[in-house]
Every structure is written in structure tokens, then in C-alpha cells.
Amino acid sequence: MTVTRGLEGVVATQSKVSSIIDDQLTYVGYSIDDLAENASFEEVVYLLWHFKLPNKEELAELKQQLAENASIPQELIDHFRSYPINKVHPMAALRTAVSMLGLFDEEADVMDKEANYRKAIRLQAKMPTIVAAFQRIRKGLEPVAPRKDLSFAANFLYMLNGEEPDKIAVEAIDKALVLHADHELNASTFTARVCVATLSDVYSGITAAIGALKGPLHGGANEQVMKMLTEIGSIENVEAYVENAFANKQKIMGFGHRVYRQGDPRAKHLKKMSKQLTALTGEPKWYEMSEKMEGLVRAAKNLPPNVDFYSASVYHSLGIDHDLFTPIFAISRTSGWLAHILEQYDNNRLIRPRADYVGPTKQQWIPIENRA
Ligand SMILES: CC(=O)SCCNC(=O)CCNC(=O)[C@H](O)C(C)(C)COP(=O)(O)OP(=O)(O)OC[C@H]1O[C@@H](n2cnc3c(N)ncnc32)[C@H](O)[C@@H]1OP(=O)(O)O
Numbered sequence: 001m002t003v004t005r006g007l008e009g010v011v012a013t014q015s016k017v018s019s020i021i022d023d024q025l026t027y028v029g030y031s032i033d034d035l036a037e038n039a040s041f042e043e044v045v046y047l048l049w050h051f052k053l054p055n056k057e058e059l060a061e062l063k064q065q066l067a068e069n070a071s072i073p074q075e076l077i078d079h080f081r082s083y084p085i086n087k088v089h090p091m092a093a094l095r096t097a098v099s100m101l102g103l104f105d106e107e108a109d110v111m112d113k114e115a116n117y118r119k120a121i122r123l124q125a126k127m128p129t130i131v132a133a134f135q136r137i138r139k140g141l142e143p144v145a146p147r148k149d150l151s152f153a154a155n156f157l158y159m160l161n162g163e164e165p166d167k168i169a170v171e172a173i174d175k176a177l178v179l180h181a182d183h184e185l186n187a188s189t190f191t192a193r194v195c196v197a198t199l200s201d202v203y204s205g206i207t208a209a210i211g212a213l214k215g216p217l218h219g220g221a222n223e224q225v226m227k228m229l230t231e232i233g234s235i236e237n238v239e240a241y242v243e244n245a246f247a248n249k250q251k252i253m254g255f256g257h258r259v260y261r262q263g264d265p266r267a268k269h270l271k272k273m274s275k276q277l278t279a280l281t282g283e284p285k286w287y288e289m290s291e292k293m294e295g296l297v298r299a300a301k302n303l304p305p306n307v308d309f310y311s312a313s314v315y316h317s318l319g320i321d322h323d324l325f326t327p328i329f330a331i332s333r334t335s336g337w338l339a340h341i342l343e344q345y346d347n348n349r350l351i352r353p354r355a356d357y358v359g360p361t362k363q364q365w366i367p368i369e370n371r372a
């Protein structure tokens with residue numbers, strides 16, 4: 001048996017959702033650069049779920065469906081209140097919340113195409129409400145109910161902060177959501193597909209995916225980037241930090257990628273946003289430190305930044321708590337996970353690879369009283 005560590009280069013499925021070819025990312029064939037400049041998150045959701053851009057009526061209908069399904073059960077809010085809340089990571093709360101939502105969905109185990117699509121809408125709609133409600137409860141504040149007249153991005157910020165967000169913040173979050181929505185067969189998406197390929201339900205698939213995204217080698221890296229920048233503290237300390245990390249064979253968060261070799265095409269958009277937002281908030285040092293680090297890491301190891309690197313200073317500039325960075329990624333990536341889950345159901349086969357067994361063989365049974 002030949003083992004491909006980490007399944008590098010293994011093609012495990014066909015998909016029409018997104019592609020990475022020659023370091024270029026597309027959603028349903030549309031370049032990420034075009035989408036980042038022009039699309040709203042809701043348009044991207046429609047694109048990923050229907051394999052076409054929506055016309056005005058289709059977009060309006062999707063927006064309405066998302067708005068109508070955005071509230072979450074009171075039981076979920078009460079559940080949050082029962083947690084040792086300041087010890088719970090928001091990604092753990094989100095993972096639990098999505099699993100719990102399945103308990104309140106009468107269609108959770110209904111397996112037809114229409115029911116699965118309705119569940120996709122319900123789940124996508126509720127993700128920002130869950131994250132915002134958890135945040136407010138742990139801050140000792142009352143959750144804010146979603147509004148039907150706001151865009152997906154604006155509603156999230158409104159529920160988070162309890163006040164109407166400004167245009168710049170809405171545009172930044174909307175673009176970040178567009179940039180994070182899907183990414184071919186990344187670890188969390190693969191997890192979702194493996195889960196539902198057993199014909200398990202949508203809630204199980206998204207719960208599993210959230211668990212995979214949480215890790216610092218994947219979506220959890222954005223929080224770690226801000227932790228690192230905060231520890232470094234100032235631009236004078238960047239060089240020593242990078243040298244020390246390489247000398248100790250330590251990974252620098254927000255750099256490197258399994259698929260991209262020349263660079264992550266999403267990073268340049270986030271870099272631009274980081275420059276603008278850090279200047280606006282009067283804290284350009286986060287951008288300047290990041291830029292210096294990028295130069296040093298590229299020069300030393302030819303490692304380019306990935307999507308998580310500049311998103312950290314973007315979210316920080318928007319006043320978002322650092323442990324909410326990965327949940328925001330999850331809010332967006334839910335759209336991609338759902339697209340892949342629906343695609344998996346459409347042409348399903350159980351995903352079950354093999355392991356090359358390297359443990360002992362031909363062991364003799366030892367009764368417990370004779371064991372050392
Ligand atoms: C949304 C996302 O998931 S994007 C990725 C987010 N994750 C991170 O930013 C965490 C930091 N990056 C990493 O750990 C890796 O680059 C990964 C996990 C993203 C990709 O990993 P892999 O494809 O498995 O590469 P692997 O970890 O084997 O690294 C290959 C080589 O590059 C080095 N390398 C890769 N990334 C980094 C990094 N961030 N810092 C320092 N060295 C690195 C490794 O040490 C290794 O060097 P070696 O061959 O001398 O031992």
C-alpha cells in the first residue's frame with residue numbers, strides 16, 4: 001500500500017462548486033477577484049447552491065428567505081446561559097449550537113432534495129445570529145433579534161453590537177464573507193462530505209465541519225495570527241520573532257498552504273482591506289507589522305500569506321474580539337459546506353479509504369490476570 005500523508009494531491013471527488021487551478025480560485029467558474037470586487041455574500045450563496053448567478057428576483061427571494069429564518073430558538077439562548085461562558089471558545093459554542101439546532105428542526109432527518117435545501121437556508125440564516133447571541137451573552141448583554149431589512153453582513157454586525165453598523169464595516173464584512181465562502185476540498189469541507197456520505201443529516205455534516213475548521217492549521221489560524229501580532233507588539237520586534245520561529249522550526253500562523261504555491265489569491269484583497277482599515281482606526285501598526293512579516297517570511301522560506309493572515313488585522317480593526325475571527329469564517333464557509341453537502345447527496349457514495357496497518361500482528365491473547 002502507498003500512503004499519501006495528509007492525502008496530499010489525492011483527488012477524492014468531482015465537484016462543480018469551486019476550483020483551484022494554477023493557483024487561481026473560482027466559484028462555479030467565476031474568478032474570486034471578480035467576485036470580491038462585485039458580488040454580495042448573498043449572491044455568492046446563491047451561486048454556490050444553484051451553480052448560477054441569481055437574477056434580481058432570485059436574489060430578492062433568497063435574501064427574504066435568509067431574513068425570515070434568522071431567529072434562533074429561545075432554548076438555544078438559554079443553553080448558552082448555562083455554560084461556564086467565559087471558559088467556552090465561541091467555536092465550541094457554535095459547534096454545539098448547530099448540533100442542538102438539529103433537535104428543533106422537524107425535518108432534520110428528512111432526506112429529500114427540497115427538505116435538504118430548506119435546511120440549508122435555515123442553517124445559513126441562523127449562523128450569524130448564533131455567533132452574535134453567544135457573544136452578547138458572554139458580555140452580559142441581551143441578544144439582539146435579527147432585522148429583516150438589513151443585508152446578511154449588516155445584520156450580523158447589528159446583532160453583534162446592538163447598533164446599526166457603518167457602511168465601511170458592512171462592506172468589509174461582506175467582502176470577507178465572499179472571500180471565505182468556499183475553497184474546494186479543504187479539510188472542513190472534506191469532513192462535511194465524509195459525514196453526510198454515510199447519509200447522515202445536514203446538521204451532523206455542518207457540526208463535523210465546524211469541528212474541523214476550529215483547528216489552528218485550518219480556520220483557527222486567523223485567531224492565532226492576531227495572538228502572534230499582539231505578542232510581537234511592535235514593528236521593531238518582527239524580525240527577531242521570525243528568525244526565532246524559523247530557528248526553532250515553529251510554524252508562523254497565516255503562512256503556507258497545501259495547494260497554493262505562488263500565493264493565496266484571497267490574501268491580496270484582505271491585505272488591501274487591512275491597509276485601509278488599520279489606517280482608518282489609527283492603528284496602522286497592525287498592517288505595517290504584517291507587511292514586514294510577509295516580506296521576511298517570503299524572503300526566508302518563500303512562504304506566502306494565506307487567507308487567514310491579513311483577515312486577522314481586518315477583523316481586529318472592526319473591533320471584533322479575536323476569538324470570533326474563526327466563527328466569522330464559519331458563518332461564511334457554511335455556504336460552501338452546504339453546497340458540497342447538497343452535491344454529495346446528489347451523487348453519493350460512502351467515503352471509506354484504507355489504512356496501511358503498521359501495528360503488531362499475530363498476537364496471543366493474554367488473560368487479564370497474567371498481564372503486566
Ligand atoms: C483557511 C486555511 O486553512 S489556510 C491555512 C491556515 N493555517 C495556517 O496558517 C497554519 C500555518 N501553516 C501551516 O501549518 C501549513 O502551511 C499548512 C497546514 C497550511 C499546510 O501544510 P502542509 O501542506 O502539510 O505543509 P507542511 O506543514 O508539511 O509544511 C511543508 C514545509 O513548509 C514549512 N511550513 C509550512 N507552513 C509553514 C509556516 N506557516 N511557518 C513555517 N514553516 C512552514 C514546514 O515546516 C515544512 O518545512 P520542512 O519541509 O522543512 O519540514
Ligand SMILES: O=C([O-])CC(=O)C(=O)O
Pocket residue numbers: 182183185186187218258259306307
Ligand atoms: O483549502 C485549504 O486547505 C484551506 C483553505 O485555504 C480554506 O479552506 O479556505
